[in-house]
Amino acid sequence: MAGWLPSLITETPEAGFDLAIKLAxxxxKKTxxxxxxxxxxxxxxxxxxxALIASSQVVAVNFQTIAAANGYWR
Amino acid sequence: MAGWLPSLITETPEAGFDLAIKLAxxxxKKTxxxxxxxxxxxxxxxxxxxALIASSQVVAVNFQTIAAANGYWR
Amino acid sequence: MAGWLPSLITETPEAGFDLAIKLAxxxxKKTxxxxxxxxxxxxxxxxxxxALIASSQVVAVNFQTIAAANGYWR
Amino acid sequence: MAGWLPSLITETPEAGFDLAIKLAxxxxKKTxxxxxxxxxxxxxxxxxxxALIASSQVVAVNFQTIAAANGYWR
Amino acid sequence: MAGWLPSLITETPEAGFDLAIKLAxxxxKKTxxxxxxxxxxxxxxxxxxxALIASSQVVAVNFQTIAAANGYWR
Amino acid sequence: MAGWLPSLITETPEAGFDLAIKLAxxxxKKTxxxxxxxxxxxxxxxxxxxALIASSQVVAVNFQTIAAANGYWR
Known part of the structure; x- marks a missing residue:
């Protein structure tokens, strides 16, 4: 079973950004x-x-992780 | 279709900074x-x-990601 | 004895996210x-x-560490 | 034309710190x-x-980026 | 003399987490x-x-440093 | 002239931590x-x-930079 986070790899930067939001x-939700x-x-x-700016900060940190995982989609 | 984030690669550091703002x-906007x-x-x-300082913090984290993606434009 | 943190290595990204929450x-708890x-x-x-957004930020930083430890589960 | 951010490369760590402040x-300013x-x-x-501590935090994140760009001036 | 921080290297992830708390x-204390x-x-x-969540955030950043120093104890 | 930040390289982790405080x-001071x-x-x-916890956070980010610069004093 794949669960909610089967992989950090995404096809595009945009999909990676959406995944960063999901992680945030x-x-x-876990709390x-x-x-x-x-x-x-x-x-x-x-x-x-x-609160919106703080949310965007969490997304930014998660996007950093996902972008690194994807070799920055270069 | 390119969407809003076709790539993290930019021609110049300045364009990378503008992209960091866009990500922030x-x-x-996604929330x-x-x-x-x-x-x-x-x-x-x-x-x-x-709030302005907090915004600049989000931009800084995103710029870190984009700068790494671009090999720091060296 | 294994203690509460025997390793940063997890089998899946999802287990890594749960470990990030545990670290947060x-x-x-240590304080x-x-x-x-x-x-x-x-x-x-x-x-x-x-507070929930701030918690998610701590999880995000810890997840960054754990994802790097696991080679991003690639 | 060079613009306001022609490069992340600086001659010295001190100049890199000043650039980090400029980015912050x-x-x-962009907002x-x-x-x-x-x-x-x-x-x-x-x-x-x-606010001053928060400003110093933004500078710290930007300095991290610039220091990495410069190979830590080693 | 060893001082309070002789090394970032620890034998286990758990000892590394305790060191992260010490750094935080x-x-x-220095202020x-x-x-x-x-x-x-x-x-x-x-x-x-x-304040507790903010403390955990500081620990998370320090743990990131220590985990990298230890090659993530792999 | 050396200025206030001649180098990110320090002899020991402890001296690196003191430098992180100086950067914070x-x-x-620059603001x-x-x-x-x-x-x-x-x-x-x-x-x-x-404020003290926030200060410790800024030190933690700067220490991350300095530790990386020094190859974690391994």
Whole structure:
């Protein structure tokens, strides 16, 4: 079974960026597994500039990992 | 189709920095897709020193990735 | 004796992500060893968007380490 | 034309550190292009310990990139 | 004389994680050398979720350094 | 003339850690050059747990750079 993260390899940089977002969200979900609570919190932080920037920071760190894994798609 | 991120390779460091900014903004946009909401939030954080410094931090992490991808344009 | 961290090597990326979460929690536990206090704090931060995003950031940094250790499971 | 970032290569570590600061400031400037607004904000954050530490963090990440680009000036 | 940091090399990942914690604490101690003040602050931040997560982040960055130094104990 | 940062190379890990602290402080000093203002701010943040942890984070990032520069003193 593949699970939610079968590989860090993606075909394109864009797919790699989407995977980075998935990792960032999974990092939240593993701490707060309730879909309902996360949906409620989402309503708050998606209109909070600081939280959105912090989210983008987590995506950036994960994208760094995925880009390295893919040899930067060169 | 190329999409928004066809490659991490840029001709110059300056173009790489601009791409780092694009990645940082895309990290926000993927969480808050509404152009209208993001425009409103922008009005707030662009006059908030802490938010601007945090934004620059996200750009710095993304630039690290892009610079590595480009062999530091040496 | 193996202890809590016998190795950074995991069979799959998914197991590596789980190990990254374990490292993040151990980083907290080493500063606050009381199970009771941590359980109480968990009740607070698991409904706090900022804290959840910050947790995901710690996981992201640890995952970067573990992914590198595993040659990105290529 | 050279632009503001012709190269990541510097002659000395010290010049590399100055370039890291330039990148950090450019990360802010690209989000807030108004010299007047940035000057006003500067008056606030240059007497705010948290903002100064956060600024130093951005410089540190950029310096990491530049130091790697320069083979650590070894 | 060995001092407090004779080497980044440790026998096991677990010892490496403990060293990462030591580095994180030393980073605080060098700015606030008073044992008494640090003990007082510890009473505050060890029951503050945000501070504990931030501490875990510092440990994660230091562990990244130590893991690389040890070739990831492979 | 050597300036304040003649090299990233140090004889020992401990000297490398001290250099990381120097870089962190220089990152602040370049934004707030006034010794008097920095001394005043220091009186505030050296008794603030969050600021001390954030400082330790900046040191950790700089130490990562310096450790890599020194081949981890292996």
């Amino acid at each position: 969200r999974m990092g939240v 707060q597994p309730s879909d309902e609570v996360r949906a409620r919190l989402r309503g708050i932080y998606e209109i909070d500039a600081g | 903004r895309m990290g926000v 808050q897709p509404s152009d209208e909401v993001r425009a409103r939030l922008r009005g707030i954080y662009e006059i908030d020193a802490g | 929690r151990m980083g907290v 606050q060893p009381s199970d009771e206090v941590r359980a109480r704090l968990r009740g607070i931060y698991e409904i706090d968007a900022g | 400031r450019m990360g802010v 807030q292009p108004s010299d007047e607004v940035r000057a006003r904000l500067r008056g606030i954050y240059e007497i705010d310990a948290g | 604490r030393m980073g605080v 606030q050398p008073s044992d008494e003040v640090r003990a007082r602050l510890r009473g505050i931040y060890e029951i503050d979720a945000g | 402080r220089m990152g602040v 707030q050059p006034s010794d008097e203002v920095r001394a005043r701010l220091r009186g505030i943040y050296e008794i603030d747990a969050g």
